[in-house]
Amino acid sequence: MNNNYRWRIIALLFLATTINYIDRQALSFVMTDGAFKRAILGLAPDILLTDEHLKQFRIQMGLVDSAFKAAYAIGFLLIGWLIDRVGTKKGFTIGIAVWSVASIASGFISTVGQFAVVRAVLGLGEAANFPSSMKAISEWYPKRERSTATGILNAGSNMGVIATALLVPFLMQQFGWRGAFLISAVLGVLMLVIWWVSYTKPEESRGLSEKEYHYITEGRDVADQTAQKNRFSWLELSRYRQTWAFCFGKIFADPVWFFYLTWLPDFLLTNNQLDRKLDLKNFGIPFLIIYVVSDIGSIFFGWLATNLMKNGWTENKARKLTMLICALSVTPIYLIPSVHSFAGVVALLALATAAHQGWSTNVYAMSTTLFSQGSVATATGMGGFLGE
Amino acid sequence: MTSMVVAALTGYVVATFGYKPMFIFASCSYLIGLIVIHLVLPALRPIEVVHERVSAVVD
Structure with a gap:
């Protein structure tokens, strides 16, 4: 069977x-x-x-x-x-x-x-x-x-x-x-x-x-019952600092991600600094590179924090250091409007989106530590709502 | 909700100043976010919910 x-x-x-x-x-x-x-x-x-x-x-x-x-x-x-x-x-x-x-x-x-x-x-x-x-x-x-x-x-x-x-x-x-x-x-x-x-x-x-x-x-029924018992409303959750720490993790990152999703094709097509004249037909490969690298970022930065913890770091230090590395990896993106090399533009975008995904992975992983089983879904829902 | 506000502003910003301000925003947003998270929660500790729940039941 x-x-x-x-x-x-x-x-x-x-x-x-x-x-x-x-x-x-x-x-x-x-x-x-x-x-x-x-x-x-x-x-x-x-x-x-x-x-x-x-x-x-x-x-x-x-x-x-x-x-x-x-x-x-x-x-x-x-x-x-x-x-x-x-x-x-x-x-x-x-x-x-x-x-x-x-x-x-x-x-x-x-x-x-x-x-x-x-x-x-x-x-x-x-x-x-x-x-x-x-x-x-x-x-x-x-x-x-x-x-x-x-x-x-x-x-x-x-x-x-x-x-x-x-x-x-x-x-x-x-x-x-x-x-x-x-x-x-x-x-x-x-x-x-x-x-x-x-x-x-x-x-x-x-x-x-x-x-x-x-x-x-x-074991599902037991887990579901515990979850039901520990259920919280948004109002109840909003009294905890943990809730806000998680929500800020969404609020400061989501708008950037959605900006890329909506505006990247327009940015790339109207950017006349580039060494290569872009055509709509040429988007497949660069987008493939950028978004595959961003998936790798999600796996890598998740692994990095876990590995630091295995080596005796507290979760607090491991998550925050990993998130700091992610945040710093995004910073060079401000250079992008003046970069001439198309490969350079793709590399900066791939790095920034990989770091974004790594950041998100750690923010979600953090939520499972901060909240009890019954409140984690409510907290992620609240963060999603405020970030979106 | 934040992305909704940022999305509406993006159109105006890009139309008026081009893409530069948007990428500067993208570049510092996470760093500012991390500072805010650290100030809000200097140590990652789970929420303590047990006492309140139990006392509510006892009342």
């Missing part, structure tokens, strides 16, 4: 996370397109874009991106409530459906107002991804395997960024920006079907062996 059925669930969640990121990241490339800029600015297709137009366009993109994040934060709060009522399967189904409808609608917008509304709906639906996945992991994995499962899940988001860089510029050239949005949306619709057909609770799963079921659920 095969006892590895549960790893299909993480494959499913990885795929969902990848598609979730493609659907949100498509915009970072679409927003470099002239036809899209004219549509957003309400200009005729033959009008030449001036600097004044570009300025206006960037301001509007900032506001549209902000609408996405505002709705994402609200969706993040709603999804927990929804899953508690209708379960993981239906809850995430609704999330994917909402974000896919918004993705399809992105292909049909004709004003910036419409686009802001569509992006807000996208954010509302996309927020379901991580809370639903964490819930599915807690249903399908014994406690000792959950951090591995979560690590794989997180790698799905970088995979999505890379896939977007490989896929969306190509789609834009073949089918225009509307086509690029629509084809990305099809992936979401496919995901909706795949999720609906294949996700069940372990109790209802037909492919799961008796032996594996026991392995997954062993």
